[in-house]
Amino acid sequence: MTHRTFSLAAAAAMLSMALTSPAGAQRDSVIADARAAGLVGEQADGYLGLVPGAQISADLRGRVEQNNMRRRAAYTERAAAANASVAEIAAAVACEVFQDAQKLRVGERYRDDAGQWRQHTATQAVVVPGVCGRS
Amino acid sequence: MRRILTSTLGAAVLAAACIPVQIQAPDRPIEINLNVNIRQEVIVRLERDAEELLQQNQDLF
Numbered sequence: 491m492t493h494r495t496f497s498l499a500a501a502a503a504m505l506s507m508a509l510t511s512p513a514g515a516q517r518d519s520v521i522a523d524a525r526a527a528g529l530v531g532e533q534a535d536g537y538l539g540l541v542p543g544a545q546i547s548a549d550l551r552g553r554v555e556q557n558n559m560r561r562r563a564a565y566t567e568r569a570a571a572a573n574a575s576v577a578e579i580a581a582a583v584a585c586e587v588f589q590d591a592q593k594l595r596v597g598e599r600y601r602d603d604a605g606q607w608r609q610h611t612a613t614q615a616v617v618v619p620g621v622c623g624r625s
Numbered sequence: 626m627r628r629i630l631t632s633t634l635g636a637a638v639l640a641a642a643c644i645p646v647q648i649q650a651p652d653r654p655i656e657i658n659l660n661v662n663i664r665q666e667v668i669v670r671l672e673r674d675a676e677e678l679l680q681q682n683q684d685l686f
Contacts, residue, residue: 515684532686557685564682572674574667579678581663582671583686586679593679593686623669 521557524550525598532587532594534603534619536580537561541599541607585622 521538524530529544537558540546561583562576569579587593594600594616599609603619610616679686 517684560682561685564678564685568674568678572671574671574674578663578667579671579674582668582675583678585668586672586675587686621663621665621668623665623672 518553518557520550521553524554526595528597528599528609530554531599531601531607532584533601534581534584534588535577536565536582536584536587539601581619581621585619588616588618588622 521530528541529546529550530538530540533539538554538561540551540554561580565576565579565583569576572579574582588600594610596610596612599607600616601607602617603621608614608617
């Protein structure tokens with residue numbers, strides 16, 4: 491009986507994890523590699539962008555589009571709950587990403603709020619969008 | 626004395642009136658940047674939401 495209760499609880503926990511967090515999924519390694527290689531990067535608008543001049547395969551382009559669609563879905567859902575616009579939530583997330591060295595790592599390229607592509611280097615700190623508060 | 630002052634002033638006004646003022650139309654259309662619509666205070670208010678969203682979608686970032 492206790493064993494059965496336990497396994498039921500475990501199954502329920504696993505199910506709820508699977509339902510609530512598509513994030514149980516891993517980070518896309520193809521995108522991670524492309525970020526490290528400077529082919530794609532984070533943008534101040536909260537989405538991934540393709541670095542101009544980079545050789546982008548159709549596969550990579552598709553993955554980036556897929557990623558951005560899922561971001562947009564997450565932004566849209568959160569925007570409704572927070573009584574904000576999708577663009578505002580996206581910009582707020584970009585502020586967090588730009589100030590987190592685990593999310594915008596050294597070596598990666600990114601697009602600032604003026605639309606210019608830059609690189610995060612050991613000596614050059616990330617240019618955080620002007621709309622971000624101090625944190 | 627006062628008379629001299631008035632006449633000098635009058636001359637100055639006249640002279641100013643005679644200077645042709647040229648107004649040039651801008652050769653480029655006026656651009657309005659809509660990005661400024663996002664305000665800092667809104668971003669600050671949404672900080673907690675942004676953190677939670679990132680926590681729940683770690684695979685996307």
